[in-house]
Amino acid sequence: MSLGRMKIGRATFWRANAFRIVACAVLLLVVGLSLAANWLAPGGYVKQYREAADSAPSRQHWLGTDDIGRDRFARVLYGTRISLLLAPAAAFLSTLMAALIGGMAGYLGGSWARVAMALTDLCLSLPWLFLLITVRALMPLNVSPMVSVLATFLILGMLGWTSAARVLCASAGSLRDSDFVCQARASGIRGARLFWVHVLPNLKPVLYAQFWISIPAFILAEANLGILGLGVAEPMPSWGSLLKELEGLVSVGEEPWKFVPLVLLVVVVTSFQFVLSKQEELAA
Amino acid sequence: MPKQTNPARGTMVRKIARHGVTLVATVMLGGFLSATLVRLAPGFDVDEAQLDPHLNSESIRALRETRLEQRNIFRFYFRSLQRAAHGDLGTSISLGQPVTLLLRDRAPLTLRLVGLGLLLSWTAAMALSLSAAWLRVQAYDALTTVISGAFLCIPAAVLALLSVLWNVPGSLAVGLIVFPQVFRYSRDLLAKAYSLPHIVTARAKGLNELRILFWHVVPVAGPQLLAVAGISVSIAVGAAIPVEALCGLAGVGQLAWQAALARDLPLLMNITILVTLVTLLANSGADVIGTMLRNRKA
Numbered sequence: 001m002s003l004g005r006m007k008i009g010r011a012t013f014w015r016a017n018a019f020r021i022v023a024c025a026v027l028l029l030v031v032g033l034s035l036a037a038n039w040l041a042p043g044g045y046v047k048q049y050r051e052a053a054d055s056a057p058s059r060q061h062w063l064g065t066d067d068i069g070r071d072r073f074a075r076v077l078y079g080t081r082i083s084l085l086l087a088p089a090a091a092f093l094s095t096l097m098a099a100l101i102g103g104m105a106g107y108l109g110g111s112w113a114r115v116a117m118a119l120t121d122l123c124l125s126l127p128w129l130f131l132l133i134t135v136r137a138l139m140p141l142n143v144s145p146m147v148s149v150l151a152t153f154l155i156l157g158m159l160g161w162t163s164a165a166r167v168l169c170a171s172a173g174s175l176r177d178s179d180f181v182c183q184a185r186a187s188g189i190r191g192a193r194l195f196w197v198h199v200l201p202n203l204k205p206v207l208y209a210q211f212w213i214s215i216p217a218f219i220l221a222e223a224n225l226g227i228l229g230l231g232v233a234e235p236m237p238s239w240g241s242l243l244k245e246l247e248g249l250v251s252v253g254e255e256p257w258k259f260v261p262l263v264l265l266v267v268v269v270t271s272f273q274f275v276l277s278k279q280e281e282l283a284a
Numbered sequence: 285m286p287k288q289t290n291p292a293r294g295t296m297v298r299k300i301a302r303h304g305v306t307l308v309a310t311v312m313l314g315g316f317l318s319a320t321l322v323r324l325a326p327g328f329d330v331d332e333a334q335l336d337p338h339l340n341s342e343s344i345r346a347l348r349e350t351r352l353e354q355r356n357i358f359r360f361y362f363r364s365l366q367r368a369a370h371g372d373l374g375t376s377i378s379l380g381q382p383v384t385l386l387l388r389d390r391a392p393l394t395l396r397l398v399g400l401g402l403l404l405s406w407t408a409a410m411a412l413s414l415s416a417a418w419l420r421v422q423a424y425d426a427l428t429t430v431i432s433g434a435f436l437c438i439p440a441a442v443l444a445l446l447s448v449l450w451n452v453p454g455s456l457a458v459g460l461i462v463f464p465q466v467f468r469y470s471r472d473l474l475a476k477a478y479s480l481p482h483i484v485t486a487r488a489k490g491l492n493e494l495r496i497l498f499w500h501v502v503p504v505a506g507p508q509l510l511a512v513a514g515i516s517v518s519i520a521v522g523a524a525i526p527v528e529a530l531c532g533l534a535g536v537g538q539l540a541w542q543a544a545l546a547r548d549l550p551l552l553m554n555i556t557i558l559v560t561l562v563t564l565l566a567n568s569g570a571d572v573i574g575t576m577l578r579n580r581k582a
Contacts, residue, residue: 122310122317125560125567127522129440130540134318134552137544138325220439224526227441228541246445247530262442269437 023274030268034081041074046235056257063257066245070235076261079237083219084268086153091214093157095164095207099200102165106172107199113169120169123162131159132221136230145236152231152238156218164210171206175199209276216272223265239265299575303568311560316361318556322549323357364553373554378546383554386539394535397527398520401458405516408459409466417474418493428471436464440523444530454531461523462516469512470505477505507574514570518563 014021033040053069055061063072105116123131136155143151175181176199184198219239225231226240227247234241242261249258339347364374373383412428419425435443440461447457477483483500521537528537536555543551 118310121306122313125310125518125564126314126556127518127525127559127563129522129525130559133525133541134544134556135321137541138321138547141545216437220437223439224441227439227445228526228529240439243439243442243445246442246449249449252449262438265439266434266437270433273433273437 019274020277023271026267026271027275030080030264030271031084034077034084037074037077037081041071041077043071043074045070045075045078045237047071047074056255063260064255067248072257072260075237075242076264079239079242079261080264080268082149082232082236083222083239083265086149087156087215087218087222088211090153090156090160090218091211093154094160094214094218095211097158097161098164098168098210099203099207101161102168103172103200103203104195105165106169106174107176107195109173109176113173116165117169120162120165123159124166128159128221129224132156132225133228133230135159136225141230141233143233145233148231148233149236149238152222152225153218156221160214160218160221164214167210168203168206171203172199175202212272212276216269216276219265219269219272296572296575296579300572303572307561307564307568310564311557312365314560315364315553315557316357319361319364319549319553320357322547322552323355323360325547360549361553364550368554374550376543376548376551378542378548378551383551386551387536387554387558390534390536390539393533394524394528394537397455397458397533397535397537398517398524400453400455401462401520401523402516404456404459405462405466405520406513408463409470413467413471413474414497416471417478420478428467432464432467432471435460436468441526441530444527447527448531454527454533457527457531458520458523461527462520465519466512466516470509473505473508473512474501477501480504503577507577510570510574510577511567514567517566521559521562 048069049055049061049065049071050069052058052061052065054067055065057064061071061073063076065071066075101116102120105113132155136152139151139155140147181194181198184194189197222231222238223240223243226238227243229244231240232238239261243265245258246262249255252259367374371384373387375382376386379386409432412431416425416428440457443457443460444454447454478501480500483496483504486496486500524535524537525541526537527533528535529541532538536558539551540555540559542548543555
């Protein structure tokens, strides 16, 4: 290929994927900043500056301090780290459950598929937020911060598999009757081996898509739970618990720096939407 | 002459019957699962009232006995169903009032909130998606996508908080939560319908836009839009919980929130049944009406 054509090809690629590339860069920047929290905010998220409680942004505290004097910038960085690291963990768990329940149901077919899909329909018939709030509220609330982090994201993972399971059941069902699976069956491969070696690897694109599209949904779900006081427990920060600060606001213009966690969340979820626009088509 | 049966009508009756059976089974199972979840929740057996130093041993024993009935989840559920058949939904443990009375008092507010929210979201979504489909200007399409995308990225609870901050009605918050979901589907459906060859031809021949919309686009996209309408009811009901809880509106959403926090088994079970019933009815209704429209078209 000539150099001119390569240049045109590269330019077309950049133009076609400009938004996606910018979104990727934003996500990498936010993840990088959150991982560098130890260096950027050495004071940590618990240290109290009692002489400067509820202060406005300053040189020492870039985003001011909260009502008990903790540095808001440090809390935003650490909160971002918790939300951005644990949402993929919950997405992994939900995708795994979807693969096992939906994939197996589709592969086995018959009454297995009917029972699994009835269970899926039952979970889908309840609004996602209602289900999430009810189940989280039923778990112990007065627990250590680490347990609350685990409980929150475990619930997200355990309840978020239903719609993915439906898609995977349909995909596995079509693979079950495909030529190569029939040939494998004719060669004597049966049961779990057939599922693990032949069916599951072919579900990988759908699984990847489901995994990636679950992440922004779980970030938003954690934020909702946090605002309602059912998310990550104090003093550990997360986007949800940081957004709870908005409850005490009297007007928007009064303390605009309190909206930084919201802006960050919107930017990250929007970036995910841009990056995942093709994945969503694949998962549908 | 033998009486001829309409095959389409037979299919419809079978469909309605199947939906009815599924609905009843799912509602029953949903109620049972919610009751089981509350029963297994830590702290279920503990009642704050038992710690009241003013109560004597007789009263504490009486309180414990009321909880004993709920220990066996199967027995509790069966008895609840028996009572429900006679119109008695039990008494709320945390609020000490009959569940029927609580639901009757709070349902109108939630109905109004959800209804107005749905109306606002559908009006906004249809106005934007129809204008985007009519105009077919890339910049306008991108703008509408950005507007809906922005609301999609804001947590429902934040919209509820902002509605309190700006002193706007909670139904607007519900509307803004539902709007991006409805817009996303309706825009795709309308864009697909408007790109069909017969509609392109009709437009090229200079047919009135309203005539094209009601005679050619609605029959194509209508059944699928009805399915979206069914889903949007479920989203609106879910959105009502944070909105009512954070805006201090005394509706069923706030009641569900209080029941979950207080581990109030009779109340939570009945609310779960009610929510499941409403969402299933909306989805089944949308499906049946969609099938009717398709049959009429055929």
